[in-house]
Amino acid sequence: xxxxxxxxxxxxxxxxxxxxxxxxxxxxxxxxxxxxxxxxxxxxxxxxxxxxxxxxxxxxxxxxxxxxxxxxxxxxxxxxxxxxxxxxxxxxxxxxxxxxxxxxxxxxxxxxxxxxxxxxxxxxxxxxxxxxxxxxxxxxxxxxxxxxxxxxxxxxxxxxxxxxxxx
Numbered sequence: 001x002x003x004x005x006x007x008x009x010x011x012x013x014x015x016x017x018x019x020x021x022x023x024x025x026x027x028x029x030x031x032x033x034x035x036x037x038x039x040x041x042x043x044x045x046x047x048x049x050x051x052x053x054x055x056x057x058x059x060x061x062x063x064x065x066x067x068x069x070x071x072x073x074x075x076x077x078x079x080x081x082x083x084x085x086x087x088x089x090x091x092x093x094x095x096x097x098x099x100x101x102x103x104x105x106x107x108x109x110x111x112x113x114x115x116x117x118x119x120x121x122x123x124x125x126x127x128x129x130x131x132x133x134x135x136x137x138x139x140x141x142x143x144x145x146x147x148x149x150x151x152x153x154x155x156x157x158x159x160x161x162x163x164x165x166x167x
Contacts (some may be wrong), residue, residue, distance in 0.1 A: 019053040021060050021166045023131035040137045041080070042068055042156050047130035054084060054165070063159050065135045066152035072137050075153055078146045081134040088127045095121040 016057040024046075025033035044061045061082075069077045101114030133152075143149055 009132040011022045017137075019056050019060075019166070021063065021163050032060060032070065034064060037134065039070075040139075042135055042137070044068075045130050046133075047085075047128070054129065054131060058082070058133075059159055059162060060166075061131055061133035062150070062155050063163050065133060065150070069137050069152040069155070074137050074139060076138045076143060076149050076151060078138060079133060079134045079135050081132075083132050084129050085132060086127055086129040087093060088093055088125060091124045093121045093123075095119060 019030065022029065022031045024033050030047060032044055034044045036044055037043050041066070044064050045062045046057050046064065065077055065079075069075065078135055095118055097116055097118040099114055099116040104111045104113075138146065139150065
């Protein structure tokens with residue numbers, strides 16, 4: 001029974017934290033958070049996801065950077081820094097005690113016989129993380145200054161179906 005409980009809890013956690021594309025709602029929905037660092041520079045943090053989802057987070061960040069670039073009326077950007085941040089958590093399931101018993105009445109006296117069985121709790125370690133992308137939106141005159149320029153229209157075209165399936 002204890003094994004089923006642990007499996008059930010793990011399934012709930014996996015389902016609740018599945019990676020999707022959209023803005024983050026702290027404590028409820030994992031997703032992206034973006035902030036403007038300077039006039040043309042931005043940071044996107046996307047995550048609260050399992051390590052197996054990190055390749056998806058990179059795609060999400062690139063797509064979001066493309067959206068921001070196009071919202072600014074421009075087409076190109078350059079990635080200035082990318083990293084991951086990992087956090088480890090421990091999930092504890094409590095110990096349980098089951099008590100069974102019988103009661104017998106003889107005359108005006110009641111007799112109770114009980115047996116209690118306690119099973120210990122378990123601890124499970126899990127980890128999750130964030131993918132962090134810093135980028136700079138480029139004007140046409142900035143294009144020649146950078147070696148690896150990203151075309152936001154190409155990114156959005158390439159990832160459209162991938163992103164739409166994860167909204």
